[in-house]
Amino acid sequence: MRWKMSAGVLVALAFLIPAAPAAAQAAQPGLDAACQTVERKAYTDIRKLVTIDLDTATDVEVRVLANQIMSAAKAETLPILTGAVQERLDGTEDELRAFLKEDAQKAWSVDLRVSVTRTLTDAGTNVEAVAQETLRGEGIDAYLTYLNDGLYSARALDCKTRPTATPTVTPSATTSATPTSTPTAPTTPTTAAPGGEGGGLPVTGADTGTVAAIGGALLLLGGLGYLIGRRRRSRFVA
Known part of the structure; x- marks a missing residue:
């Protein structure tokens, strides 16, 4: 009953006391599995x-200590430790105290090992080698060293040797300008001969006067020839 009466004090202490002093240090950025710069998960x-x-x-x-541990476990996505602490917080004081003394570290070690194993997904050569070596060690210190530093160092080496994808440029379709109309050469007008087919223009001006004069002279000569010939016939008959 004593812990229930101090619930307000417990909550206040849980928020005032830093849950993870080491996490207060700003973590340097690192690379993820896709070689993208991200904030390290501490x-x-x-x-x-x-x-x-x-x-x-x-x-x-x-209880304050138990809440600090559970807060850190939640931030690091450690399901086994988070669930185990929550279960003991719902139990008796003796169960919680015994768990923190004996079993909390075991649950935490399993969670860390699972976290190391997860990094093998899509891992490069260096990450896989370091992770496998860490898993063979089976120690909390080895797990923490790998997850906080070794993973990012190995991943940086893998990213350096990863071939850079060369973007392929697909040429766009070349648009050829097609003229809407084909220009035609200018047509040189031809002059049709007078009187011929093709609707040539009539002959006018000086050429017309010349033709008329010649025609008149021919008619006059023809008339004179007719009169002279008639007179000779008349004389011959008489």
Whole structure:
């Protein structure tokens, strides 16, 4: 009942006391599996959060510590540790205290190992080699070193040797300008001969006067010839 009466104090302490002092340091950016620059996911050393003697600490202090550990586990997506702490918080004080002393580190170690294994998805040669070596060590210190530093160092090496994709440029269709109308050569007008077919223009001016004069002279000569011939016939008959 004592911890229920101090619920307000417990909540206040849980927010005032930093859950992860190591996480307060700004993490340097790193590369993800696609070689894109991202913020590193920092994994907290939960052992450093235990700054009290679990044998002599008060129930409120134990619960504050449990909430700090669960907050760090949630931030790092550690499902086993998060669920286990929550289950003990819902139980008795003795169960919570015993869990933090004996089983919390075991659940945390399993979560870290699973986190290392997840990095093998689409891993490069260097990441795979370092991850496999880390998993063979089976130690919390090795897991933390790999997740916070080794993974990003190995990934940087893999990204340097990864071939850069050369973008292929697809030429666009060449549009040929097609004229809407084909220009035709200018037509040179031809002059039809007078009187011929083709509707030539009539002959006028000086040429017309000349033709008329010649025609008149021919008619006159023809008339004179007719009269002279008639007179000779008349004389011959008489």
